Amino acid sequence: MPSSSSTVLNAQAVGRTLRRMADEIVELFDGTDGVILIGIQRRGVQLSNRIALLIEEREESKIPRGSLDITLYRDDLQTVGPRPVVGKTELPWSIDGKRVVIVDDVLYTGRTIRAALDELADFGRPARIALAVLVDRGGRELPIHADIVGKRLDASPKARVDVLVEELDGEDAVKLVGGDGA
Amino acid sequence: MTSSALGKDLLGLEHLGAGQIRLILDTAEPFKEISLRAIKKVPTLRGSTIVNLFFEASTRTRISFEFAEKRLSADTVNVAVSGSSVSKGETLVDTARNLEAMKIDMVVIRHGASGAARFLAERIESNVINAGDGTHEHPTQGLLDLLTLRDRLGTLEGKRVCICGDVLHSRVARSNLWGLLKLGAEVAVCGPRSLLPNAIDEMGVTVFRRIEEAIEWADALNILRLQLERMQGGYIPSLREYNRVFGVTREKLDRAPRDLIIMHPGPMNRGVEIDSDVADGPHSVILEQVTNGVAVRMAVLYLLAGGNPELAEAAKG
Numbered sequence: 144m145p146s147s148s149s150t151v152l153n154a155q156a157v158g159r160t161l162r163r164m165a166d167e168i169v170e171l172f173d174g175t176d177g178v179i180l181i182g183i184q185r186r187g188v189q190l191s192n193r194i195a196l197l198i199e200e201r202e203e204s205k206i207p208r209g210s211l212d213i214t215l216y217r218d219d220l221q222t223v224g225p226r227p228v229v230g231k232t233e234l235p236w237s238i239d240g241k242r243v244v245i246v247d248d249v250l251y252t253g254r255t256i257r258a259a260l261d262e263l264a265d266f267g268r269p270a271r272i273a274l275a276v277l278v279d280r281g282g283r284e285l286p287i288h289a290d291i292v293g294k295r296l297d298a299s300p301k302a303r304v305d306v307l308v309e310e311l312d313g314e315d316a317v318k319l320v321g322g323d324g325a
Numbered sequence: 326m327t328s329s330a331l332g333k334d335l336l337g338l339e340h341l342g343a344g345q346i347r348l349i350l351d352t353a354e355p356f357k358e359i360s361l362r363a364i365k366k367v368p369t370l371r372g373s374t375i376v377n378l379f380f381e382a383s384t385r386t387r388i389s390f391e392f393a394e395k396r397l398s399a400d401t402v403n404v405a406v407s408g409s410s411v412s413k414g415e416t417l418v419d420t421a422r423n424l425e426a427m428k429i430d431m432v433v434i435r436h437g438a439s440g441a442a443r444f445l446a447e448r449i450e451s452n453v454i455n456a457g458d459g460t461h462e463h464p465t466q467g468l469l470d471l472l473t474l475r476d477r478l479g480t481l482e483g484k485r486v487c488i489c490g491d492v493l494h495s496r497v498a499r500s501n502l503w504g505l506l507k508l509g510a511e512v513a514v515c516g517p518r519s520l521l522p523n524a525i526d527e528m529g530v531t532v533f534r535r536i537e538e539a540i541e542w543a544d545a546l547n548i549l550r551l552q553l554e555r556m557q558g559g560y561i562p563s564l565r566e567y568n569r570v571f572g573v574t575r576e577k578l579d580r581a582p583r584d585l586i587i588m589h590p591g592p593m594n595r596g597v598e599i600d601s602d603v604a605d606g607p608h609s610v611i612l613e614q615v616t617n618g619v620a621v622r623m624a625v626l627y628l629l630a631g632g633n634p635e636l637a638e639a640a641k642g
Contacts, residue, residue: 212355215367215397215627225329225628229355265364 151278151304152294152317160293161190164275165197167291171273172242175204179238179269183247183259184212184230189308190277191246209234211245216258238267244291248306250276253287278317280304298322331628334446334453337462338503346507350472353617353624359396360619370399370630375431376424377403379456380417383435385591385615386456386466390433393622399431417441421449431629434458439496452629460494465625466590467500469618471508473610474545476617477586482509487539490549490571490598491520491560497590498549502530515539516571519560536571540578545586548573551598564597574600578608586610 152160172178175198182191188210195206212230245259256274263272275291280298294317298304302322309315331345338346359367375394379387387403394401404424421432431452434442439459446453457463471481478484486505492498492514505512506529513531514521515538526532533539539546551567561567568574578585587599587609595601604611 215359215369220369220630225352225630229352229627231355232358261368265362265366 148320154315157315179207181209187247189310213258243269250279253285343507353620356620356623370397373399373430377433380436389618462500463496467504469621485511487513487543489515547588575602
């Protein structure tokens with residue numbers, strides 16, 4: 144059966160969703176004091192940059208950003224083997240006592256976030272860590288939940304959720320590929 | 326058995342493709358950052374056991390491997406020849422099989438005999454990393470030299486690198502030659518005729534008889550250690566003579582038409598193949614090489630580790 148692909152969010156909807164997420168982050172922390180956005184490689188990094196810019200525009204304050212590559216903290220090296228490309232981790236700020244928002248594109252099993260929490264613990268002890276994701280597709284394998292969700296989907300395990308960002312893919316979109324369709 | 330993008334073992338650069346070498350260098354890049362963290366450790370190789378089996382003296386390479394292993398959270402054991410059962414006459418294979426019987430995952434081997442690493446790799450199931458075998462290869466040194474050059478020059482394509490000194494006996498030279506040629510660099514050697522391999526020009530390598538010519542031509546010099554026992558072997562007349570003709574000095578470097586990168590794999594004989602004001606001068610990247618050594622070795626360990634295809638299939642199903 145050929146795999147079907149349907150657009151869940153188009154570019155306009157992605158933009159609207161990111162704006163809402165930016166507002167929700169400011170609301171969650173009642174401002175931007177001590178807030179650091181950390182994107183997970185790869186597409187979480189672009190999304191966190193966009194959200195940070197949106198917050199900066201409205202709140203007129205600078206939001207420190209970082210990126211986290213969790214490849215070396217994965218729990219499947221012995222089974223799946225090394226990932227072809229390990230991305231950069233850049234955390235030029237101390238995260239001690241800060242309010243860290245982890246930003247990722249898709250929340251699925253929760254294993255990536257588990258790894259990110261482990262990695263962040265090696266960098267310091269934030270006052271709080273929150274999680275913001277563009278898409279929560281369900282299917283958790285660990286007790287992890289997102290504080291801020293752009294779009295909730297109930298995707299079948301056979302389906303794939305692709306998040307495209309302009310910087311890397313030439314367009315902004317969220318697509319559901321294969322599975323039961325949508 | 327596990328098989329990775331690099332295969333089971335890393336024995337040399339001669340049999341790696343350009344793509345595989347680039348993969349190692351690209352993977353090494355993000356590993357540099359780990360050594361700058363307050364907690365210089367990631368859990369990647371937690372539970373893996375690695376034996377560093379050193380049949381020859383080594384400080385830099387052994388410590389560099391050990392740091393790389395520890396920063397990836399592997400458990401490591403160092404076996405040196407003196408004080409081990411090797412000094413009681415046990416063969417290499419028996420030593421390794423006994424280690425393997427204690428359930429290890431990788432062996433890093435340094436040995437005086439060319440081919441020792443391959444010999445071992447063919448006889449044990451663990452991954453084997455060659456940390457220098459005789460005059461054959463020292464792949465991780467070659468890789469860290471490539472990484473240092475690539476960092477400085479942006480690319481190796483078309484860049485001119487001259488390997489200076491005792492090329493004939495140097496495993497560092499051999500690994501560098503293979504790596505540089507595969508990544509598209511132009512390669513030359515410079516040294517006394519007695520210390521250059523025969524017919525090296527047939528590999529597409531330029532031969533300089535005078536260090537001044539090499540300095541005129543090159544973007545980078547990789548200055549090899551002159552093994553002092555070569556003098557007894559009659560390869561060179563005297564150390565002073567060698568320094569006068571082939572030693573890299575400030576005075577000779579001042580005539581270079583462009584900024585030269587100065588590399589040395591260590592340990593240095595200051596005042597023989599390299600003068601102190603060159604080794605410690607502004608063009609020297611010798612300590613960068615040492616820093617990059619840890620990142621490259623982390624990359625190699627990471628790429629050789631794990632990846633059991635059967636388990637991966639089972640996990641998918």
